[in-house]
Amino acid sequence: MVREGWEVPGRKAVVTWTTIWIVALNAVKAWRYGTEGISEWPRLRMNTKNQCGGSFQSPINITTSAAIFDSSLGPINFLHYREALREAVTENDGHTVTITPTRRSKAFVTLDDLPGVYKFKQLHFHWGDKSTQGSEHRVDGKSFAMEMHLVHFNTLYDSTEEAYEHPDGLLVVAVLFKIEKHGNRAVGSVVKAIRRMNKRADRQVQLSQFASLADLLPQKPSLSYFYRGSLTTPPCAEVVIWALLKNYEKVSESQLEVFRHLQAEETPDGTLHLVNNFRPSMPLNGRRVYKNFP
Numbered sequence: 001m002v003r004e005g006w007e008v009p010g011r012k013a014v015v016t017w018t019t020i021w022i023v024a025l026n027a028v029k030a031w032r033y034g035t036e037g038i039s040e041w042p043r044l045r046m047n048t049k050n051q052c053g054g055s056f057q058s059p060i061n062i063t064t065s066a067a068i069f070d071s072s073l074g075p076i077n078f079l080h081y082r083e084a085l086r087e088a089v090t091e092n093d094g095h096t097v098t099i100t101p102t103r104r105s106k107a108f109v110t111l112d113d114l115p116g117v118y119k120f121k122q123l124h125f126h127w128g129d130k131s132t133q134g135s136e137h138r139v140d141g142k143s144f145a146m147e148m149h150l151v152h153f154n155t156l157y158d159s160t161e162e163a164y165e166h167p168d169g170l171l172v173v174a175v176l177f178k179i180e181k182h183g184n185r186a187v188g189s190v191v192k193a194i195r196r197m198n199k200r201a202d203r204q205v206q207l208s209q210f211a212s213l214a215d216l217l218p219q220k221p222s223l224s225y226f227y228r229g230s231l232t233t234p235p236c237a238e239v240v241i242w243a244l245l246k247n248y249e250k251v252s253e254s255q256l257e258v259f260r261h262l263q264a265e266e267t268p269d270g271t272l273h274l275v276n277n278f279r280p281s282m283p284l285n286g287r288r289v290y291k292n293f294p
Contacts, residue, residue, distance in 0.1 A: 031234045033095075033277050041234050052236035057282035058229030059136035059174075062244060062289055067225055073292035074112030075222030076173070076243060081107050081214040088207040090193040092262050095233065096277055097194065098124040099207060107213055109152055109171065114241070118152035118171040120213065121160070125149075125190075126232075127259050129275040131179045134256075136232050136278045137244050139176070146177035146251050146259070147278070148216060149232075164239055167228070174244045175218065183252030186215035191258045198261055218247035223293045232279045246293060 031037065031044055042053030051057075087102045100122040107120035127146040128134030135144035150173040153163045163169030177184075189210040196205045223246040230238040264274035 033279075038279060041236065044234055046235055048235050049237075050235045051230060051238050052234055054230065054236065054238050055283075055285045056228055056230060056238045056287065057236060058232050058240065058242060059138075059279060059281055060227065060229065060284060060287075060289075061138040061141060061281040062225050064140055067289045067291045069294050070113075070290045070292065072113045073226065073290060075292060076224055077110045078214065078217070078221060079108050079110065080105075081217070082212050083107065084212050085207070085210050088210060089204055090190065090197070090207045091204045092194075092197055092274070093203075094264055094274070096124045096126065096274075097190065097259065097262065098122050099190065099210075108155075109173065111171075111243075114168065114171075116154045116156035116168070119155050121151050121153055123148060123150045123213075123216070125259065126278045127256060127275065128278065129260060129273075131253065131256065133276070134278060135176050137174055137176065138281055139244075144176040144248065145179050145256060148175045148177065148249075149173070150175070150213070150216075164237065167239055168241060169239050170231075171241045171243060173224075174242060175216065176245070176248045177251040178248045179253055179256075180250040181252060182250070183255040184216065184250055186211055187251055187255055191255050194258050194262060198258075198263070201263070216249065218245060218249040220247055221245055223247065224291065226290045226292070227287055229282075229287075246291070 030046065031041060042050065044050055083106060085101060085105065088099050089102055091098045091100070105120045109118045125146060125148050126134060126136050131145040133143045135147035137147060152171045153160050154169050157163040157166065157169060189207065193205050193207050197203065224243040225246065227242050229240050229242045230236045231240060260273060260275050262274040263272050
């Protein structure tokens, strides 16, 4: 089915996984957050195509009343998400915290109306210096305390590099977190790893006692909003199908405080703490948002 506002530009966005993470990890000071920093993104020079000034950018504000129900989308199927993630590395790259399996993960997602299988590659977080902000996506204008991105690549393509040449190469599942007294147990495992990083001033530690990816998902995770967009950090490649889950997960204030004490290479307010690592909402520019629930 061809959906209005779902089509992508005719041009190809040739971006490789390796290039993106070389830019993100080895050129940390090349870009920064904050109003002033983000306004510079479209003018940044980098060794790959910069699409931060493009028309199909992310994140966006989801207006729930305008989202179009499409029954052909069907539920998101999370496969092997309940298997323990036994070998993974937690890393502070100066802009976020990433969790990447050191052994190839079996986890993947499928969607009835999307060809291909999307394999899990890594996850990362966005948060603020206070609990009224931190998420990248908004829902009816509301921000949330934290947002998690689960990054998946389309196995229709022979490599992750080839996947970045296609508008359906990447599927990112976004989970919003709201503050509750008792946080998420799996987030607690991440918090333990962050504490070790903060204590030793390390940038990378082995993740231990992590249960499964499913433990990071909210109730009824198969219900979602969908739209075409981009990476939310430079080079902002427009190769992403976004799935923003309808339901929220929980995080405690004490868990968030540990995230806020991570050390950053550079932050907008001049401190060394890694906070407010989120991009503001971008214009829809004619795109439509779809949902798989009535």
